[in-house]
Amino acid sequence: MTQRNMVRNRVRPRWRRGVLPLLLVAGFSLSLAAQDIEPITQIEVIGAQKQTAETVIFKSGVKVGDDLRNLDFSAVLEKLWASGSFDDVKLELEDDKGGKKLVIRIRERPLIKEVDYRGGTEVGITNIKDKVKEKKLTINPDTVYDPEAARKIKNLIVEQAGEKGFRNPVVDITLEPMGTGVARLVFDIKEGGKAKIYRVEFRGNKVFSSSQLRGVMKKTRKHWMFSWLTTHDLLVDKNLEEDLENLKKAYWKMGYKDVFVGKPLIEVDDHTSPKQKIKNEKRIKEAKSPKYDLRATLTVPILEGQQYFEGTFKAEGGKLFRDTFYTGKYAEVKRDNKSFLKKFFNIKPSLETPKAGEKPVPFDLDAVNQTVDKLKEAYSNQAHIMFRAEKKLEIRDEDGVKKVDTTLKLDEGEPYTVRKIEFEGNLTTKDKVLRRSMLMREGDLFQTDRFKDSILSISQLSYFDVKNSEPKVDLVPEKSQVDVVIRGEEAGVNELLFQGGYGSLFGFSLGVSFSTRNLGGGGETLSVSYNGGKFSKNVSVGFTEPFIFDLPYSFSTSVSNGSADYDASRVGVANAYKQFTRSLGLSVGARLSNWLPQSPWAWFTTYSTGYSFRLIRIEGGRNYYFRDLSNQLTSTFSQSLAFSTVNHQFKPTQGTRVAFSLEYGGWQFGGDKPFLRATWDFAKFANVADRHIFALNLSYGYLQNMGKEELPLYDLYRPGGENSIRGYRFGQVGSVLLDNTGTPVVVGGNKQFIANLEYQFKIADQFRLVFFYDAGNAWGSGTKIFSKDSVSYTPYGTSTVVTYTNPTLVRSAGLEFRFFLPISPAPLRLIWARKLNPYPFDTEGRTDFQFSIGTTF
Numbered sequence: 001m002t003q004r005n006m007v008r009n010r011v012r013p014r015w016r017r018g019v020l021p022l023l024l025v026a027g028f029s030l031s032l033a034a035q036d037i038e039p040i041t042q043i044e045v046i047g048a049q050k051q052t053a054e055t056v057i058f059k060s061g062v063k064v065g066d067d068l069r070n071l072d073f074s075a076v077l078e079k080l081w082a083s084g085s086f087d088d089v090k091l092e093l094e095d096d097k098g099g100k101k102l103v104i105r106i107r108e109r110p111l112i113k114e115v116d117y118r119g120g121t122e123v124g125i126t127n128i129k130d131k132v133k134e135k136k137l138t139i140n141p142d143t144v145y146d147p148e149a150a151r152k153i154k155n156l157i158v159e160q161a162g163e164k165g166f167r168n169p170v171v172d173i174t175l176e177p178m179g180t181g182v183a184r185l186v187f188d189i190k191e192g193g194k195a196k197i198y199r200v201e202f203r204g205n206k207v208f209s210s211s212q213l214r215g216v217m218k219k220t221r222k223h224w225m226f227s228w229l230t231t232h233d234l235l236v237d238k239n240l241e242e243d244l245e246n247l248k249k250a251y252w253k254m255g256y257k258d259v260f261v262g263k264p265l266i267e268v269d270d271h272t273s274p275k276q277k278i279k280n281e282k283r284i285k286e287a288k289s290p291k292y293d294l295r296a297t298l299t300v301p302i303l304e305g306q307q308y309f310e311g312t313f314k315a316e317g318g319k320l321f322r323d324t325f326y327t328g329k330y331a332e333v334k335r336d337n338k339s340f341l342k343k344f345f346n347i348k349p350s351l352e353t354p355k356a357g358e359k360p361v362p363f364d365l366d367a368v369n370q371t372v373d374k375l376k377e378a379y380s381n382q383a384h385i386m387f388r389a390e391k392k393l394e395i396r397d398e399d400g401v402k403k404v405d406t407t408l409k410l411d412e413g414e415p416y417t418v419r420k421i422e423f424e425g426n427l428t429t430k431d432k433v434l435r436r437s438m439l440m441r442e443g444d445l446f447q448t449d450r451f452k453d454s455i456l457s458i459s460q461l462s463y464f465d466v467k468n469s470e471p472k473v474d475l476v477p478e479k480s481q482v483d484v485v486i487r488g489e490e491a492g493v494n495e496l497l498f499q500g501g502y503g504s505l506f507g508f509s510l511g512v513s514f515s516t517r518n519l520g521g522g523g524e525t526l527s528v529s530y531n532g533g534k535f536s537k538n539v540s541v542g543f544t545e546p547f548i549f550d551l552p553y554s555f556s557t558s559v560s561n562g563s564a565d566y567d568a569s570r571v572g573v574a575n576a577y578k579q580f581t582r583s584l585g586l587s588v589g590a591r592l593s594n595w596l597p598q599s600p601w602a603w604f605t606t607y608s609t610g611y612s613f614r615l616i617r618i619e620g621g622r623n624y625y626f627r628d629l630s631n632q633l634t635s636t637f638s639q640s641l642a643f644s645t646v647n648h649q650f651k652p653t654q655g656t657r658v659a660f661s662l663e664y665g666g667w668q669f670g671g672d673k674p675f676l677r678a679t680w681d682f683a684k685f686a687n688v689a690d691r692h693i694f695a696l697n698l699s700y701g702y703l704q705n706m707g708k709e710e711l712p713l714y715d716l717y718r719p720g721g722e723n724s725i726r727g728y729r730f731g732q733v734g735s736v737l738l739d740n741t742g743t744p745v746v747v748g749g750n751k752q753f754i755a756n757l758e759y760q761f762k763i764a765d766q767f768r769l770v771f772f773y774d775a776g777n778a779w780g781s782g783t784k785i786f787s788k789d790s791v792s793y794t795p796y797g798t799s800t801v802v803t804y805t806n807p808t809l810v811r812s813a814g815l816e817f818r819f820f821l822p823i824s825p826a827p828l829r830l831i832w833a834r835k836l837n838p839y840p841f842d843t844e845g846r847t848d849f850q851f852s853i854g855t856t857f
Contacts (some may be wrong), residue, residue: 033155041099047106049181049677051085054102059083068093070099071123085109097316104661109145110175110183120189128189130539130765131156134468139185145175150185156413161191163233164391167268168192168293193292195235195268196223204302207254213300216250217243220298234236235296240264240456244300255338255362257393257404258305265299287482290413308748309360311396311403312353315375315389317410320382326375326408327351329347333370363404372408379412383445385482386413390754416446425489426521429464433488436547437461439593439603446482453600458486459647465491465520467647490518523547538562547561554589554608566731579714587638588821605643612636616714631714635669638662646685650855651765653693657683666706674706675715683857693760693768703750705781717778719810722852724754725774727833729810729844734778736791736806736839744793744841748780751785753809756856762816765838770816772856775809795841804840811836 042603043064043215045053057063060076073091080089088107093100117125132138137153139146154171161169170190175183200222204212214222217238219232227233244261251259271293272280280290315326331349335342335640342349354361372389379387388411393404421442438454440446449470459466469487476483519526525544540560546557563580587610618629639662646655663677679701684693705711721730734748754776761769779785792803814833821828831850838846 005623011079013471026686032392035311036450039099040064040066040068040071040102041096042101043104044101045104047107047108050111054108056080059085060104062102080104080106084146096596108181110177110181110509111142112139112145112185112457113141113178113182114184115139115141116184116186118287118471119289120157120161120188120191121239122166122191123157123164123189123196125763126765126766128157128160131160134765136468136855139628145183145185147507148785150187153187153447156715157187157189158527163236163238164191165194165236166191166229167235168196191289193270193272193294195234195294196227197221197235197298198223198295199297201299203296203299203305207256207304207307208250213250213302213426216246218244219675222333223295231725235298237267237463241297247300247302249366252365253362253367255304255306255307255309256334257363257365259304260305262301262303265301267297268655269295269297271295274472295748306361306402307652308395308402310354311398311405313409314522315407315410318412320379320384320412324351325378326371329374329378332370333374334364335365337367337370359752360401360403362624368406375408375410377448381447381450383447387411388413403632405603414480416475416482417481418442418444418446418484419476419479422483422485424485424487425469426464428490428521429518429523430508430521431517432550433461433521434458434464436552439600446484450600451484453603455486456645456647457603458488459650460644461523462649463491463523464488483692514821517542517741535565536563548588552590553596556587556610558585559583577618578620580617580619583612585612586610601643605641607639607641609637611669614637615708618712618714632672633670634665634673634713634715636663636665637669638664646683647721651820652685652695653687653762656685657681673711673715676701676704676706676710678704693855694758695756695758697754697756699752699857700755706751711750713747716750718748719752719754719778721778722831722850723856724817724830725776725810725812726772726773726814726831726850726856727835728810729846729848730843732839732844733776733810735780735783735789737780738791743796744791744839746839747780749780749783751783752776752778753785755809758856766820768818770818771814772816772833773811773813774856775811777807777809793841802840809839810838828853829855 033161040062043057043060044816045056045061048056059080060069061079070370072583076091077089080086085108086106087532088105092103092105094103095101104539110646117128120128132153135156135157137149139149139153150173154173157171158169169192172190174188174189175272176186178184197220200210200214200217200220202213205213208216212671219236220243221227221230221232223233232239244264244574247261248259251261273293276293280292282288313327313330315323318326328349328351331351332432335347335349366392372391375389376387379385390409390411392407392409394407396403396405418440421435421438421440421443425432426434435441437458437460438456439450440454451473455466456469458464466486466488469489471473471487471578472485474483474485475481518524523540523546525546527540527542530539538560539562540558542556542558543724544554544556546554561582563578565578566576587608589606589608591605593599596602612634616629616632616634640659641661642659644655644657644659646652646657659679659681661677661679663679664674665671666674680699682696682698684696690696691797701717703711703716718724718731718735719733720728726735731748732746734746734752736744737747756776757773759771761771764767777786780789783789785804786808788808789806791806792801792804796803812833812835816832818827818828819829829850829852831852833848833850836840838844
């Protein structure tokens with residue numbers, strides 16, 4: 001072949017590739033032009049019930065006159081499916097005069113009228129509903145059935161069952177017809193059985209014995225007679241994962257940094273008796289959860305590896321803190337891992353590294369990991385939220401000892417500022433109301449501790465709930481800034497309540513009240529109420545403006561008129577009388593952050609000052625110390641300083657409250673009986689594992705008489721009742737005096753100390769079980785606090801003199817049930833209390849049952 005032919009052969013194919021496609025396109029176009037257009041002449045919808053045919057056609061995107069050749073029927077199907085309204089969609093074409101008829105056959109998804117949970121008696125239907133609400137998965141009535149929303153609830157139920165120890169829970173989702181296009185959504189819950197752990201074995205362990213390793217596992221324990229108290233004998237995957245990590249940490253603390261803890265081999269044997277199996281069949285028919293006796297054996301494989309000892313520790317690249325800061329954090333963590341007492345008393349750890357010739361110290365990998373976490377926290381509190389620490393472990397041999405030198409290579413990153421703060425869910429509350437509660441503003445450094453305090457400050461408003469919504473923090477691309485979105489929901493802004501209540505002092509009462517804690521969305525509080533019963537009546541009006549003219553100062557006022565009948569049937573003949581009270585109060589306050597904006601504690605500290613005017617009249621006194629009294633004017637000026645990080649007024653789970661108040665009712669203000677009152681209060685709430693809440697309250701008050709006449713008894717401290725010392729009635733704790741007949745009478749005192757200790761078990765968000773211990777007393781003028789006075793008296797109808805010692809503290813203990821109902825933000829309380837050291841003349845008995853609304857502290 002010549003060179004010319006070769007070139008020609010190469011060129012021809014290129015010419016053909018360019019011309020042939022053009023000829024094909026031209027031929028195809030001519031053939032199409034020769035065809036008649038096939039338009040859609042009709043569109044028929046079959047199966048529509050809740051929606052009109054026009055609506056379905058609109059959702060399809062097809063209309064009469066469209067050319068079939070230009071329609072993508074796959075896209076039409078996708079549009080109809082994407083609407084979320086149909087369970088089945090079919091498209092059909094039929095011949096029609098002048099074109100084609102499009103038939104859209106649909107099966108609509110029903111409207112959900114009700115959501116029903118069946119079975120699940122062991123997991124708890126109330127608990128499931130609370131979790132569904134908390135996760136914002138609630139399916140509202142009269143909404144179109146959404147399979148994805150139902151699937152999310154199903155997964156939540158399976159997760160809850162797993163946390164309760166059920167091994168193979170099954171949740172079936174069904175739709176029960178309730179009429180045309182209306183259905184009931186049913187979650188049929190079959191929890192399965194709980195596997196209880198009867199044996200925990202280990203394979204390959206030499207450093208620790210099997211019993212020592214079993215002690216390391218905190219949430220996965222062998223079954224024993226009191227396992228029902230902790231449920232740690234249940235085989236729960238989440239708990240098992242935590243305990244496997246605890247096993248690793250135990251080895252890490254001993255220097256075995258390469259330890260391998262494998263996935264346990266789980267063997268479950270069914271020991272359910274034949275008798276129980278018969279009962280289970282009956283329980284299943286009754287829609288109850290069957291009970292099984294499943295016994296599990298766990299075998300954990302362990303490969304311990306080699307032991308290593310501590311070498312040097314250093315951090316490189318840190319500029320924000322001094323070098324001693326990094327070594328100090330590492331030393332603190334090692335101290336805490338080694339000794340609880342040193343941690344508790346915060347004994348300063350040594351910063352020196354082990355020297356040559358000294359006894360080697362095991363290398364603690366867990367301490368290194370915790371140090372990195374503490375450094376991340378410290379840096380994020382300084383706005384370096386992109387801080388990174390890379391661990392570099394170098395092994396060297398020193399006199400036959402394997403040592404690990406640790407180097408943390410730090411990348412501090414840039415400090416981040418807040419570019420934008422937005423709020424979601426505040427349909428009524430104005431942005432400025434939420435914004436002024438935050439400790440940070442746009443342009444400020446984004447410090448995580450101040451951000452957390454900002455969330456707490458917003459939650460304390462009580463009318464915008466952010467507890468169940470995670471805030472959103474987004475990094476701004478290519479800038480060292482963040483955008484913050486705080487999500488929440490309005491919580492009980494306006495309330496019109498027809499309410500009833502009961503207290504051990506005034507019995508049943510009925511009332512009506514209107515209150516808005518967020519008037520016009522500006523944060524103002526307005527309340528008007530009337531409450532009355534057989535033994536008490538009261539009408540009151542109150543108003544609070546948290547920001548006067550948008551300035552950071554609050555103003556509040558209240559007016560009330562009422563009467564209280566301390567009936568003999570409730571407080572005893574010795575303490576019975578009637579009291580009529582009219583009052584007016586004014587106060588102004590401000591946060592200390594107005595003057596100390598850079599101090600986080602100042603945002604939770606409030607100073608207030610106020611004036612109170614009261615007219616009090618007493619009638620029907622039945623005792624020497626409770627005589628009738630004409631109108632007495634009490635005119636006082638007060639100041640208070642309060643610090644509070646308690647996260648909820650009626651459902652507290654954590655936080656601290658410290659308060660001091662001083663009230664002066666001197667002759668300068670026109671009062672009939674001048675006095676000075678000082679009060680100190682302290683409360684602490686701690687939460688363990690969400691459900692366990694420990695609470696402590698301490699209160700001390702002192703009343704100084706500034707005049708020559710004795711103060712009226714209504715101004716004295718008179719402990720007792722569900723708000724101070726449960727089990728004792730109001731006014732039945734304090735100093736004891738003898739009346740003109742020689743009968744002992746409890747009259748309270750000018751000094752008071754109250755202590756309350758509570759353990760609250762949160763069964764569900766709306767129900768708590770409370771165990772309490774109360775102690776306190778009041779001491780009269782001339783008697784020292786915590787003194788033990790001797791009292792002698794002759795009981796009526798006898799000639800024998802009885803002498804006893806007034807106790808230092810009057811004590812009680814008991815059990816309380818708290819229910820949170822929609823009619824009131826305050827809980828309904830059923831209180832059973834037992835007096836531990838009652839007065840010998842107490843005729844009420846050692847046990848007492850009280851019914852009330854509110855909280856003790």
